[in-house]
Amino acid sequence: MTGTTGTTWDPALYLQFDDARSRPFLGLVARIGAAAPRRVVDLGCGPGHLTETLSRRWPDAAVEALDSSPDMVEAARSRGIDATLAPVETWTPGPDVDVVVTNAVLQWVPTHTDLLARWIDALPAGAWFAMQVPGNFGAPSHALARELAARRGLTLRDELAVAEPADYASILGGAKVDVDVWETTYLQRLTGDDPVLTWISATTLRPVRDALDPPDYDDFRAELAPLLREAYPMRADGTTWLPFRRIFAVAHKES
Template identity: 80%
Template sequence: MTGTTWDPTLYLTFDDARSRPFFDLVARVRAESPRRVVDLGCGPGHLTEVLVRRWPDAVVEALDSSPDMVAAARERGIDASLTAVESWSPGPDVDVVVTNAVLQWVPTHRELLPRWIDALAPGAWFAMQVPGNFGAPSHVLVRELAAARGITVRDTLAVGEPAEYAELIGRPGVDVDVWETTYLQRLTGEDPVLTWITATALRPVRDALDPAGYDDFRAELAPRLREAYPANADGSTWFPFRRLFAVAHKRS
């Protein structure tokens, strides 16, 4: 997750829509009195606050690999630490791990998942959510234009399909719940899909280009996105937002 930059304010532009999968994920975690809850890739900390409220007696540990995100979380009063996901492993008192929209940035996450599950204490819960839309026009168009400029961005191999995650976390003695949901988001404003992906899919492109080059990239991308996601009669645009979920409960 290193080598690219995050803009916490931009990321929160669509806070309600981006946060909905988090609530759907955490709703499947039925831990009652966890000792330690880990927000693995906490971002600006706005959802870590939800974990604090749900389990007020637990130690809630927040970490992220982005200095800007850690700073934003600390401004909210979250005691976040600057830690790469790849270097983390669960301690013996970790009873809940939540990683929300993070692992798609970690190329080695398929190797890490079974290790984490094996290391968790009996009775612990692990919950993850990743985007499943790397084959959507929004991402395909970005890859095509980026490739023409010699820039490599994440492709469909960035995440697996639900069955793969069921296999990875379905270790002996572990109950697994895996599903997918496509949220149909109604976006508004000028070039709403472009605005939506600016904080996420376009991040590596922004980091690879100078400001003028990035503006040119966006200008070339915008009409292609408008064609792929035409506006409705009222000016809004429907944007399919596919997410993959997996929850594991290690039996006591």
């Protein structure tokens, strides 16, 4: 879930929308065809609640988990997961790694396209690599936050944070690698006051919160809230619909 250092994370806030945030992970893992992997790696494991599903699917595999956030690693360890504190940039697959899953992580790693090529090359024959990243950096939720952050001298990630599906297909695919790439736009049903602001506070706004003093961060949120309400109006039944685009790729090396 978190792949690089420099941003603090709140596991409880992140898990507030657990069901909605878990859907892409579960859909991604469902496309992995490994029957009896020796080692399964969760790159950017977050609080570990999804790592647990990997252990249940492959109970005989050694499950390895790592994350760059101390808070997330602590939360994962509290679930009994032997998580390691480390950025994904430093990770290299060992000879027994048959499945790698990286979920909503690589958008935080500017060099991740270079890492993908290196990882695929290093994985053993027959291995599976599965990734998922958000593809909504051009959405109003992110564009409005970027605009307000820029007024305060802060730079947030833009559309260049991730590549397009065809780019990932080109990077991961090869003569001896079968690759499946797709995208899905979920329509998330949110409720409550300022639900889109609450949603992005757990992820997109983390660098803003880290950079600003608490009163300034509160002012930032107060300025952003009405802009998000206008961009994502609440319906008469109290529902706010948030389009949520995700990009997926699963690569399988020939045995």
